[in-house]
Amino acid sequence: MENPFTGVVVRATGSWYDVLHDGTTLRCRIRGRLRLRGSRATNPVVVGDRVTCETDANGDHTITDIAPRRNYVIRRASNLSRESHIIAANLDQALLLVTLRQPATAAEFVDRFLVTCEAYKVPVVILLSKSDLQVPEALRSFRAVYEGIGYRVEEVSAATGQGVETVRELLRGRTTLLSGNSGVGKSTLVRAIDPGLDIRTGEISESHRKGRHTTTFSTMYPLAQGGAVIDTPGIKGFGLLEIDAAELWHYFPEMMRTGRGCRFYNCTHTHEPGCAVVEAVRSGEIALSRYESYLKILDEDEKYRK
Ligand SMILES: Nc1nc2c(ncn2[C@@H]2O[C@H](COP(=O)(O)OP(=O)(O)O)[C@@H](O)[C@H]2O)c(=O)[nH]1
Ligand SMILES: [Mg+2]
Ligand SMILES: [Zn+2]
Incomplete structure (x- = not known):
């Protein structure tokens, strides 16, 4: 060699x-x-x-x-930490698996992940997973919100095969970060595409690591058809510590579109008079759940910023 x-x-x-x-x-x-x-x-x-x-x-x-990284995705090392932890680098795209029930994915989790992808310029596709178990009306309203913003949303089910071919084509030849809460069907979906692939929990059980509580690591799995998926077990949320509070709204595309109309150029879209974003939330043009995620992220991440 x-x-x-x-x-x-x-x-x-x-x-x-x-x-x-x-x-x-x-x-x-x-x-x-x-x-x-x-x-x-x-x-x-x-x-x-x-x-x-x-x-x-x-x-x-x-x-x-x-080699210099083309891009990367980062999170806080832990909930109470100022340190950051890079999850993966040189990504072509991210696929975010979301289930609206069994288990229910929190809107804030979805929105944090999307903000991270916007900030680090990683294209993202949302997969509404386990579509066979979902309530059609809930799927429709989710799509209305996220497709309205401009995200691509696909319904998938490893159980019925819905969307599996679409995902196969999305994965082919690309390096893809696969994300989503535990139990949303990541391993099952990947196995439906590449039956030889066994995505495990990623837990390390070496004896010298016993006693550490967070011993999960992301792993890249090359696919038989070309390309690779990166599984990130145990990641509950994405910290945004490299993003400035004043800039956070830039990573909500619908706020970017309406925020130009605010009276103050440095509007934070929280309390200012003449805020076009707040007006758009009132009129229903911006989904309330998205605006709530914005406020939560602003509020929570405030204490971790330098
Ligand atoms: N009904 C249904 N169950 C699914 C589907 N995909 C996965 N599951 C089940 O959901 C559970 C969690 O799936 P898993 O792939 O381990 O989720 P992960 O934690 O995201 O990797 C398992 O019991 C799967 O059999 C699906 O499309 N439909
Ligand atoms: Mg899994
Ligand atoms: Zn504003």
Whole structure:
């Protein structure tokens, strides 16, 4: 094998990194100085990173360089933390699986994820999952809100096969971040597309890690048909700590459209007179649930910003 070699990080645990090179996964460590470089993120090497690695005389592999990231998705390291954690880099798109019942996905979760995708310029498609279990009227009103904003929404069901071909085509040849609450059907959907693929929970049960409570890591799974999906187990929400409070509304496309009409150029769309956004919420042009998500994110994230 060539030395140095290049590859893509398919799993990053913090202590070791799996790098896919030419169809083979090689376990690598990182060099100390890579840990220190740049960014506030707690993890220097992330799933999706294109890396250069060297193999030493003992046959041990070390990541020595990371190519600049085209994009990435980030979250707060934990609920009460100012540190950020990059979930994955170099994404072509994100698919957000949403179920309106069994289990019900909170609107705020959906909207936070969409804001993250807007902010980091990752195209996103919303999949209304387990469509066979949903109430048609609830599906219709969800679509009305999100398609009205400009998002693509598809109904899928691994049980009936609805939308599975559409998802197969969406995944082909692309690197896709798959997201959604636990239980919305991510693993089942991927198995319907690539039966050989077994997306597990991503939990690490190495003995030296016992006692740590959050031992879940995102993992990239190459697809037989080309492309790869990144599963992010255990992620309950996306923090937005790199987004300025004054800018948050820029990542709500419908607020971007109406906010131009506000009396004050620096309107926060909360209390100001002559606010075109508040007026649009009143008239029903902007969905109340979206505006509520905006207010919650503003309020919650205020305390974590620098
Ligand atoms: N009725 C129905 N059940 C589904 C569908 N997709 C998944 N499930 C079930 O929902 C549960 C959670 O699915 P899973 O794929 O593990 O969700 P994940 O946590 O997002 O990976 C399992 O019991 C699945 O059998 C679907 O399209 N329709
Ligand atoms: Mg799963
Ligand atoms: Zn305003």
